[in-house]
Amino acid sequence: MITRIIVAFGAVVGIVIAALIGASVPGLRPLIGVALPYVAFAIFLVGFILKVVNWAKSPVPFRIPTTGGQEFSLPWIKWSKIDNPSTTGGVIMRMFFEVCCFRSLFRNMRTDLRSGWLIHHPTKWLWLLALGFHYSFLIIAIRHLRLFVQPVPGFVETLDAVDGMFQIGIPPIYLTDIFILLCVTGLLIRRLCLPKMRFMSLVADYFPLFLILGIVISGLLMRFVYRVDITAVKALATGIASFHPVMPEGIGAIFFVHIALVSTLLAYFPFSKLMHMGGVFMSPTRNLANTNRMAYHENPWRKPPKFHSYEEYEDMYRDYMKEAGLPLERE
Amino acid sequence: MAKELTPQEMMRIDLRPPTRDWMDIPTVIKPGIYCYPAKPEKVEIVGMPNGHVWSPVEEDWGLPEDWKETFLEGMRERLDKHRSFKIFMDICVRCGACADKCHFFLGSGDPKNMPVVRAELIRSVYRGEFTKAGKILGRLAGGRKITEDVLKEIWYYMFQCTECRRCSLFCPYGIDTAEVTIIGRELLNLFGLNINWIQEPVANCYETGNHLGLLPHTFKQNIEFMCMDIEEFVGIKIDPPFNKKGAEILFTTPSGDVFAEPGIFTLAGYLMLFEHIGLDYTWSTYNSEGGNFGFFTSLDMAQRLNAKIYAEAKRLGVKWILGGECGHMWRVVHQYMNTFNGPPDFLEEPVSPITGTKFENAKSAKMVHLTEFTADLIKHNKLKLDPSRNDHLKVTYHDSCNPSRGMGMFEEPRYVIKNVCNNFYDMPENTIREQTFCCGSGAGLNAGEDMELRLRGGLPRANAVKYVHERFGVNMLSCVCAIDRAVLPASMEYWVPGVDVCGVSELVANALIMEGENDRSLNLRGEPIPGRGEVTEDV
Numbered sequence: 001m002i003t004r005i006i007v008a009f010g011a012v013v014g015i016v017i018a019a020l021i022g023a024s025v026p027g028l029r030p031l032i033g034v035a036l037p038y039v040a041f042a043i044f045l046v047g048f049i050l051k052v053v054n055w056a057k058s059p060v061p062f063r064i065p066t067t068g069g070q071e072f073s074l075p076w077i078k079w080s081k082i083d084n085p086s087t088t089g090g091v092i093m094r095m096f097f098e099v100c101c102f103r104s105l106f107r108n109m110r111t112d113l114r115s116g117w118l119i120h121h122p123t124k125w126l127w128l129l130a131l132g133f134h135y136s137f138l139i140i141a142i143r144h145l146r147l148f149v150q151p152v153p154g155f156v157e158t159l160d161a162v163d164g165m166f167q168i169g170i171p172p173i174y175l176t177d178i179f180i181l182l183c184v185t186g187l188l189i190r191r192l193c194l195p196k197m198r199f200m201s202l203v204a205d206y207f208p209l210f211l212i213l214g215i216v217i218s219g220l221l222m223r224f225v226y227r228v229d230i231t232a233v234k235a236l237a238t239g240i241a242s243f244h245p246v247m248p249e250g251i252g253a254i255f256f257v258h259i260a261l262v263s264t265l266l267a268y269f270p271f272s273k274l275m276h277m278g279g280v281f282m283s284p285t286r287n288l289a290n291t292n293r294m295a296y297h298e299n300p301w302r303k304p305p306k307f308h309s310y311e312e313y314e315d316m317y318r319d320y321m322k323e324a325g326l327p328l329e330r331e
Numbered sequence: 332m333a334k335e336l337t338p339q340e341m342m343r344i345d346l347r348p349p350t351r352d353w354m355d356i357p358t359v360i361k362p363g364i365y366c367y368p369a370k371p372e373k374v375e376i377v378g379m380p381n382g383h384v385w386s387p388v389e390e391d392w393g394l395p396e397d398w399k400e401t402f403l404e405g406m407r408e409r410l411d412k413h414r415s416f417k418i419f420m421d422i423c424v425r426c427g428a429c430a431d432k433c434h435f436f437l438g439s440g441d442p443k444n445m446p447v448v449r450a451e452l453i454r455s456v457y458r459g460e461f462t463k464a465g466k467i468l469g470r471l472a473g474g475r476k477i478t479e480d481v482l483k484e485i486w487y488y489m490f491q492c493t494e495c496r497r498c499s500l501f502c503p504y505g506i507d508t509a510e511v512t513i514i515g516r517e518l519l520n521l522f523g524l525n526i527n528w529i530q531e532p533v534a535n536c537y538e539t540g541n542h543l544g545l546l547p548h549t550f551k552q553n554i555e556f557m558c559m560d561i562e563e564f565v566g567i568k569i570d571p572p573f574n575k576k577g578a579e580i581l582f583t584t585p586s587g588d589v590f591a592e593p594g595i596f597t598l599a600g601y602l603m604l605f606e607h608i609g610l611d612y613t614w615s616t617y618n619s620e621g622g623n624f625g626f627f628t629s630l631d632m633a634q635r636l637n638a639k640i641y642a643e644a645k646r647l648g649v650k651w652i653l654g655g656e657c658g659h660m661w662r663v664v665h666q667y668m669n670t671f672n673g674p675p676d677f678l679e680e681p682v683s684p685i686t687g688t689k690f691e692n693a694k695s696a697k698m699v700h701l702t703e704f705t706a707d708l709i710k711h712n713k714l715k716l717d718p719s720r721n722d723h724l725k726v727t728y729h730d731s732c733n734p735s736r737g738m739g740m741f742e743e744p745r746y747v748i749k750n751v752c753n754n755f756y757d758m759p760e761n762t763i764r765e766q767t768f769c770c771g772s773g774a775g776l777n778a779g780e781d782m783e784l785r786l787r788g789g790l791p792r793a794n795a796v797k798y799v800h801e802r803f804g805v806n807m808l809s810c811v812c813a814i815d816r817a818v819l820p821a822s823m824e825y826w827v828p829g830v831d832v833c834g835v836s837e838l839v840a841n842a843l844i845m846e847g848e849n850d851r852s853l854n855l856r857g858e859p860i861p862g863r864g865e866v867t868e869d870v
Contacts, residue, residue: 001352007471051421058414062630062670064737066499066507068765071739073692073703076710077746083765084739086692098503104428105503109761111431111791113344118437118794120761126428130503190427199348200425200447202473271464276504279422284415285505290739292665293696296674301412305631305672306378307638308537310646313617316538317547324548326616327574 001198008206012214012261019260023253030247032256033236038245040263047270052278061299063292066285072294084290091289098286102131129186136180137212139163143174147237169224177220184213204273211265218258228252338826341786346431348442354455354475358443358484360387363783366490366776369530374523376534377632381523392483394522402477403460405518410461415510420457422504423447429498429508434769435491438787446498446508449488453515456481486524489515491784493773494627494659495732500765512774517629525628529775532624536636541586541620550619553589557599564857566849569606571614574647578613579684581644584655584701585622585813588834592856594816597656597834599855604705604836607843608685608713612653618643621660622813626667627775634671637663640698641675651681652698656834658731658812659773661700665738669696686711700734702811705839706743709750715844720851721752723861724807726838727799728757729792729819730767731812739765744811744835751842756803762795772818785818786825793826800827808832 022028069080085091097103105127111120143160146152163174188209191197222228232248233255239246269275281287314321314329321328349356365387374382385393395401410417429446431437436444443449451473458465458474465474475481494509519525532542539546545553551573558569572578584601588594605612618639625632644652654664669675678697681690688707690699708714728748734740741764749755762768771788799805808819808830819832841854852863 001350004352055414055418055421058411058417060414061412062667064415064507064510064666066496066505066736067739068500068736069739070741071692073690073740073743074688074707074710075691077706077742080739098505102503104501104505105426107501107766108428109432109501109766111437113342113346113437116342117798118791120759126426130426194427195347195350196430196442196445197425197427198350199353199442200427200430200445200451202425203471204473205425271462273422273424276422276424279418280504282414282418283422283505284418285499285507285510292738293669293693293698294691295695297670299670302670305635305638307635307642308540310617310642313538313540320546320548321616324551326547326551327576 001201004201004203005192005206008203009210011207012210015211015260015264016214016218016257019257020253022260023256029256030245032260033247033251034240034245036263037240037259040266044266044269047267048275048278051270051275052282055279055282059300060284060288061301062284063288063297064284065288065290067290071290086289086291086294088289091287095281095287099280102127105130125186126190129183129190132179133183133187136176136183139176140174140180143176147234148241150234150238171223173224177216180216181220184209184216188213208265208268208272208274211261211268215258215261215265218254218261222252222254222258226252226254228255336783341783341790344438344440346437346440348445353443353448353451354470356443358480358487360483360487362388362780364491364781365487365784366526366528366778366781369523369525369527371523373527373530373534374525377537377635379523379628379632380521383523385523387483387486392479392522392524394479394482398482398522399477401521402482402518405521406457407461409514409517410457413510413514415507416514418504419450419506419510420454423450423454423506425451426503428501428503429506432498432501433508434493434495434497434771434791435784435788438771438790439784441491443484443488444491446492449492450506450508450511452481452485452488453511456485482519485515486519489519490526490776491788493732493769493771493776493788495769495773496736497732497766497768500736513626513630516627520629526775526778528778529624529627532775533628533632533636536620536624539619540615540617540639541589542622542624543586543590545586545589545619547616550586550589550616551614553595554598554602554614557595558602560857561599561603561855564853564855565603565845565851567603567606567845567847569602571602571605572612573614574616575613576647577649578611578647579650580610580612581618581640581647581649581652582612582614582655583618583621583640583652585657585660586620587622587813587817588655589619591817593820593831593833593837594813596837596855597813597816600834600836600838600840601655601701603840603843603845604714607715607845608708611684613647613649615643615647621654621657621664623660623663624775626659626663630667633663633667637668638672640664640668641672644675645677650679651693652678653701653704654698655701656811656813656836658733658814660733660813661740662733662737664696664698665734668698683707685713700740700743702740702743702747702835705836706746709747714839716751716842717844718751718753718842720841720854720860720863721838722754724752724838725754725756725803725805726752726807726809727755727796727805728763728835729770729796729808729810729812729815730763731810731815732767732769732773734811735765735767740811741765744809747835748809748838751838756799756805758795758799762791768792768795770812770815770818771822773814777814777818782821786822789818789822790826792819793822796823796830797827800830806830809835809838811835
């Protein structure tokens with residue numbers, strides 16, 4: 001199991017080293033700084049779409065919501081409109097809470113066996129770390145728009161201001177930078193230290209964690225330690241975004257590490273478990289209303305069943321049935 | 332069981348998994364955990380492939396020569412037919428939220444019973460055989476090829492899942508192990524690798540109309556015997572209708588209720604309730620099974636067995652269908668039946684003939700759950716009840732997995748119980764309603780030979796019962812599931828002696844004040860009701 005951790009860590013270190021080498025060769029800089037992001041983003045976009053289309057090609061033959069509350073039944077019984085939705089509005093709410101608040105993870109519980117008793121107690125750690133990580137990542141991604149778009153949109157400015165409102169240090173550190181560092185580290189520690197987690201974890205579980213940690217650390221180093229020329233970076237980013245790429249001089253090597261890691265994440269995304277981002281919206285146990293007995297749900301590949309008909313049954317057991325006084329279709 | 336374990340020995344469970352890679356841990360098929368293989372003739376009756384004599388503990392499982400191609404072709408076909416399966420193969424992040432939610436894991440500590448790992452048994456084959464990364468990188472990408480050992484491992488663990496869906500409730504993406512197990516079992520059935528405890532009921536149900544293979548006259552007799560008991564204990568005569576054309580309602584319930592204790596007392600409950608309200612209904616010997624072991628075999632088989640319900644309703648010309656107390660039957664009826672064999676346009680939208688209530692939630696499938704029906708009757712004061720007859724009972728209620736997480740029926744049974752019993756105590760909140768634990772023997776695993784598995788899987792449920800037993804003196808575990816009634820007595824006897832098991836309808840019938848009844852000093856089991864028998868004798 002250690003092998004899996006080493007392989008994942010080694011892969012990320014390998015990317016960092018490759019980027020550092022690339023950055024030191026002037027001829028390779030445009031390759032890492034410009035070509036790689038283009039290719040990676042194209043793979044991400046096309047790969048993501050193809051994956052989702054591939055999922056969508058498989059039909060949903062049965063309506064199989066996992067019901068998490070009282071069904072809609074008799075009018076005087078209070079039903080759980082969100083956890084067991086019977087309307088489209090309810091499904092939208094259920095999906096909203098699932099996607100935006102991680103509702104199911106919020107339910108999480110830990111079960112321990114202590115002196116003959118199974119004790120179930122709520123645990124919010126996974127929920128907290130996951131939520132903290134995802135929102136920080138989202139905000140950081142939006143903040144990065146200020147590098148790509150000129151003039152910077154108002155909402156990005158606002159987000160930036162709020163995120164940096166505590167004005168700690170120079171340049172001020174963002175709250176989301178702290179959160180993402182804590183949360184990713186927490187998720188990694190959880191995976192590395194809990195025996196159950198280590199047992200189930202694959203290279204594909206450690207790799208994205210190390211990769212994202214690498215992205216976060218290289219980003220922070222760029223901002224606070226090996227300061228890069230932000231004007232040059234912005235020139236590069238706006239160039240990429242406007243399809244008129246330029247490769248400005250004087251960008252530090254750490255930037256190339258950052259960009260290589262981000263590109264790897266993008267290109268790796270469609271082929272990995274990270275596709276849960278798209279999959280969560282399409283999960284039939286969550287995105288269907290519990291209207292099973294209320295409305296007909298069609299199965300596109302349904303075939304009429306071959307079953308033992310009543311006539312065959314009566315032919316088989318006529319004598320018994322007659323003797324028992326059961327009504328018959330044919331005497 | 333290889334050797335009889337005491338509850339204390341059984342409780343020595345280590346929930347910490349080993350430090351080795353799970354792919355390197357060989358699967359040893361243990362007695363007490365596995366069920367006996369399907370008999371070839373039972374496979375053939377229903378026209379399923381590759382029925383043959385084999386044994387899980389022998390080296391050679393008698394697989395056909397081209398089994399690998401068949402397996403992979405079967406998997407590809409199912410990936411194309413089920414979005415659920417396809418997505419669940421791709422998006423699991425192995426966050427671990429499901430790991431300690433499974434009753435089999437909690438009761439055994441077997442790390443491959445963590446739902447995530449059980450699904451990984453198949454997911455690893457998906458990666459190794461269907462994805463580029465897995466084909467090239469193999470284990471590095473978490474992939475493996477399908478081999479005989481892998482197939483055997485899949486078999487062993489697909490029959491250690493009761494499709495209860497508790498893991499699916501906690502999964503952030505709703506990944507449902509039941510879907511994986513359903514499809515895993517379908518694949519195994521391509522090679523005749525079912526267990527006989529499932530295959531024989533399927534074959535029986537196909538021909539005789541019920542799992543137990545009760546022939547028409549026997550089915551009728553069993554119910555009539557129950558009527559004789561009712562006459563003796565309650566003092567009223569009931570003459571139930573069979574295969575009656577033109578009845579308003581067709582009643583369908585699992586055949587387990589017609590066969591063994593304590594299910595038969597639930598049956599008595601049905602008979603008395605219908606007599607009490609003068610319901611125009613009929614039993615059917617042709618469709619004498621509400622349950623559906625086909626569902627534990629393949630969705631195709633489930634559809635074929637299920638087809639009889641609507642076919643019989645049509646033949647008899649009833650208006651709608653009422654379904655008895657059963658767990659997986661209701662998952663099939665609620666989530667599959669209409670799609671399988673509907674829409675039943677020859678039926679009418681269900682309306683209670685007693686209260687006039689329209690069952691809006693069943694207006695398309697036209698089948699109503701008996702507990703919904705009873706709750707409505709009580710709400711409209713249509714039942715004459717004396718709950719004090721159940722005063723010697725301290726009752727708790729076990730939410731069956733399927734009506735809980737595949738339907739959401741929580742309030743109706745509690746409403747009914749509280750109206751027919753004065754002492755009701757719910758189990759701790761993390762073990763009931765949508766978070767309920769399986770009885771440990773669902774999905775066709777209620778055989779005798781896998782008793783150790785059943786007791787282990789039954790531990791989390793039993794443990795919660797033990798809590799209310801010790802704290803409130805609970806002595807009756809009620810439920811709305813025939814498999815629960817068949818298996819929980821063994822689990823209670825082992826883990827919580829002193830707690831009996833009953834169906835909700837039995838509690839209802841004990842409280843029913845029937846017209847022309849005797850002094851009701853006996854309950855439906857023929858046992859004197861404490862505090863009542865003596866009074867009569869004093870007079």
